[in-house]
Amino acid sequence: VHQVCRPPQLAEECEPGSMPTLGDGLCVAHGLECPSLSEWHEEDTLRGLADGFEGRIVYVAPDGDDGLGTGERQAPLLTLEKALDVAASGDIVALGVGEYREQVRVGKGVGIIGACVSGTRIHSDVPSGSFAGVLGIRSERPVRVGQLSISGVRVGVRAEGPGTVELHSVAVVETEGFGVLAIGAQTQVFIEDTLIEGTRSREADGKFGRGFGIEEGALL
Numbered sequence: 001v002h003q004v005c006r007p008p009q010l011a012e013e014c015e016p017g018s019m020p021t022l023g024d025g026l027c028v029a030h031g032l033e034c035p036s037l038s039e040w041h042e043e044d045t046l047r048g049l050a051d052g053f054e055g056r057i058v059y060v061a062p063d064g065d066d067g068l069g070t071g072e073r074q075a076p077l078l079t080l081e082k083a084l085d086v087a088a089s090g091d092i093v094a095l096g097v098g099e100y101r102e103q104v105r106v107g108k109g110v111g112i113i114g115a116c117v118s119g120t121r122i123h124s125d126v127p128s129g130s131f132a133g134v135l136g137i138r139s140e141r142p143v144r145v146g147q148l149s150i151s152g153v154r155v156g157v158r159a160e161g162p163g164t165v166e167l168h169s170v171a172v173v174e175t176e177g178f179g180v181l182a183i184g185a186q187t188q189v190f191i192e193d194t195l196i197e198g199t200r201s202r203e204a205d206g207k208f209g210r211g212f213g214i215e216e217g218a219l220l
Contacts, residue, residue, distance in 0.1 A: 011173075011197045017118035019171075019195045030195065031147050031169030034116035039096030040073070041115060046094050049146050049168070050111030055090035058083045062098035080104050080112070080122065089141050095120050095148060103134050103154065109141025109163065114148025117171050124152030129204055131177055133158030137165050145170055152176070153203070156196075161186030161218070167194045174198040178213040185217030 008025030017034075018027040032049075035041050039061050041049075046057060057073075060083045064076035076096065077083050081104050083093045089109040097115045103124035106112070112135075114120030124134045133155040137143050142164045149171035150156045156175035159165040161184040172179040172194070179196035182189045201209035214220050 011195055017116065030171065030193065031117040034097055034119040039076075039098070039115060040094045046092060046113055049113050050092045050144055052142070053090055053092050053109075053111040053144065055088060055092065057092045057094050058087045059094050059096070060100070061096035062100070064096075084108065084110065089139075095122075099123055101125065103128075103132070103152070104136070106135060106137040106143055107139055109139050109143055111144040111146070112148070113144075113146050116147055117149055117169055120148040122148060122150050122152075124154055126152075126154070127176070127203070128154040131155050131158060131181060133181065134175065137163075139163040142166065144168065149173060150175065155179075155181050155213075156199075157181070157189075158183070159187055159189050159218075160184050161188075164188045164190070167191045169193045171195045171197070172199075174200065176200045177202050177208045177210075179211045180220070181213040181215070182218035182220045183213075183215045187218040189218070189220045191220070 007020035014027035019030040058071040059076040061076040064078040066078045066082040069075045069077040092111040095114045097119040099121045134152045138160045144166040146168040156172035156179045158181045179199045196211040
């Protein structure tokens with residue numbers, strides 16, 4: 001037996017950067033407003049959004065350069081994939097306003113923090129028949145993702161243990177198969193202020209299309 005508690009308003013009826021709530025059905029702000037003077041928030045704000053990650057901040061922007069960029073604020077990288085190669089566990093990867101067309105594996109304990117939910121998006125046009133994710137996370141150390149949206153023709157976030165994954169102020173929209181898939185008895189996924197909407201069934205076989213998948217003893 002399934003029960004559904006649905007907000008009076010649908011997510012698409014809310015303005016970008018907001019999401020519906022249960023009860024009164026008002027559209028409330030989702031995460032921070034996009035920065036007005038830069039592609040990223042100030043360092044203090046970024047560190048506050050990734051509490052516990054005390055390493056270097058690696059900056060990424062749509063006009064960055066993976067060849068010449070250093071990951072500093074004045075010389076950002078172009079892709080999240082390159083930033084994850086450069087980053088060490090405990091670092092923060094700051095994604096500037098814009099779209100990042102890629103799919104990545106996260107194997108380190110990092111914080112991946114966007115500029116804002118409505119203005120920072122990771123999107124993959126590459127389908128997967130094996131339930132791979134736009135973000136595929138498998139790390140022994142905690143991983144935090146926040147202030148961004150995820151979309152594409154594959155699972156939005158796939159998490160496998162033994163570490164912990166935290167999603168704070170994230171929109172997982174129009175993904176395929178599952179919005180968030182947690183696999184394994186040592187996997188713990190914590191979700192707060194996160195919207196999962198419009199998950200499609202798999203094009204290959206018409207199956208699934210679920211917001212969550214919790215398998216093999218995972219905790220969500």
